[in-house]
Amino acid sequence: MMLQRGDLKDPRLQKASMLTLTEVRVTKDLSLAKALVSIYPEEKVVVDAVMAGLASGKKEIQRAIGQELSLRIVPNVEFLYDDSAINGARIEKVLREIRDGIPAADDGDQKP
Numbered sequence: 810m811m812l813q814r815g816d817l818k819d820p821r822l823q824k825a826s827m828l829t830l831t832e833v834r835v836t837k838d839l840s841l842a843k844a845l846v847s848i849y850p851e852e853k854v855v856v857d858a859v860m861a862g863l864a865s866g867k868k869e870i871q872r873a874i875g876q877e878l879s880l881r882i883v884p885n886v887e888f889l890y891d892d893s894a895i896n897g898a899r900i901e902k903v904l905r906e907i908r909d910g911i912p913a914a915d916d917g918d919q920k921p
Contacts, residue, residue: 817869821862824855831891835884842874842884845891856890863888 812828822828827849834843848859863870867886875883906912 816873817862817866819862819865821858821865824858824862825849828859831893839880839882839884842886843889844886845889847891847894851892851895860888860890 812822825848827847829847829849830844831847832845834845835841846859846863848856867888871883871886874880874886
């Protein structure tokens with residue numbers, strides 16, 4: 810919600826044309842929340858900038874979570890880059906190539 814409203818003013822967050830919270834994993838004792846984020850475009854410079862921006866706004870995000878959910882214990886939020894969309898697209902491309910009979914590109918990993 811904070812990101813949608815633009816509450817975090819870090820300019821590094823503006824480098825992404827799309828930022829999606831894909832999953833949140835919270836420990837049973839609520840001490841840690843791992844927030845997985847997908848970032849587009851997926852270029853390293855953009856991903857690195859956005860992840861730094863999220864890390865910079867971490868305290869503000871945690872404060873907002875505590876207020877919004879009225880939690881006594883607010884989890885420590887850790888942001889992780891979710892590259893599952895990239896991996897999924899890569900797998901889908903390979904499967905399409907197999908289906909269409911396109912020879913696989915030599916990735917240099919094959920032994921002679």
